[in-house]
């Protein structure tokens with residue numbers, strides 16, 4: 001057996017965590033031979049509820065769970081943390097855009113970024129799930145002065161998985177047959193799900209679907225999927241969000257074997273997106289590091305959409321500039 005690693009999950013009493021914790025504990029994220037110590041953080045008012053979740057973790061008798069910490073103190077929750085999944089934040093309700101949560105949620109990520117910088121492993125990998133995820137990741141990275149901003153990522157993997165599912169259904173294949181799909185930009189309704197390079201069972205996706213479907217059906221469906229789930233369920237996506245978080249961290253930690261996945265990462269000028277925002281890019285992961293897929297041709301249709309979602313991220317940034325260190 002390997003030495004246990006520490007995995008922190010914030011918002012641990014919430015609905016995403018209720019799926020996420022059990023997937024991590026069963027080995028879905030870091031593999032069936034990697035023991036974990038779960039470090040669960042929530043606010044004082046939610047600690048009683050969190051107690052119930054901890055009782056259930058105990059009752060699963062997971063062979064891979066070497067310890068569980070439940071606390072309202074970020075310094076305790078992030079002590080020695082190797083992987084941090086920052087889920088704790090308010091979800092939106094019907095009629096809201098995710099950026100409407102900036103005021104309520106942005107401030108959460110300053111103390112958490114500081115606590116990660118003070119206490120976490122120097123190699124910690126951070127995934128921000130709490131909305132608006134890209135800008136919250138920017139805030140946390142900025143507060144975590146002693147860590148590399150590249151250690152802070154935001155989740156666009158749910159959008160990536162939604163895009164795979166939509167295209168697979170349309171073309172009558174399994175999601176496994178779909179390769180090279182990209183979510184550019186913000187985890188919001190301005191995101192750009194791009195199938196320009198995508199293949200479906202080896203064939204170019206664009207040879208199988210028409211432009212009308214891409215523009216009027218595929219892109220808006222993926223962009224609005226979160227809102228559609230809120231409308232249907234009365235609550236925002238939870239199990240699928242947890243599953244995407246597992247996918248994101250697993251791929252970052254264990255590698256993608258050359259496969260492209262989408263991650264929200266600090267922009268570095270690639271594809272004309274200037275530094276200063278956390279932007280969804282196509283990446284491959286190897287040896288615990290991600291690398292942007294470079295050299296893709298960008299046509300005018302893509303350019304306009306990539307710039308629109310960049311502009312929205314810069315507006316979000318301007319709205320929380322006072323939270324940036």
Ligand SMILES: NC(=O)C1=CN([C@@H]2O[C@H](COP(=O)(O)OP(=O)(O)OC[C@H]3O[C@@H](n4cnc5c(N)ncnc54)[C@H](O)[C@@H]3O)[C@@H](O)[C@H]2O)C=CC1
Pocket residue numbers: 010011012013014015016017041042043046087088089090091092108128129130131132133155156158159187236237238241
């Ligand atoms: N990036 C993505 O793809 C997705 C993001 N989300 C977002 O994830 C977040 C969590 O969603 P749910 O689990 O459904 O919400 P929830 O309301 O069920 O749970 C949130 C939990 O966070 C806790 N919390 C609040 N402030 C905290 C703090 N400062 N520190 C630690 N914990 C804190 C709350 O007490 C609660 O237990 C929301 O912001 C939601 O919009 C949801 C789905 C997908």
Ligand SMILES: O=C([O-])CC(=O)C(=O)O
Pocket residue numbers: 091092098131158225226227229230236237241
């Ligand atoms: O839509 C929401 O507010 C929750 C979310 O981020 C998603 O399901 O993609």
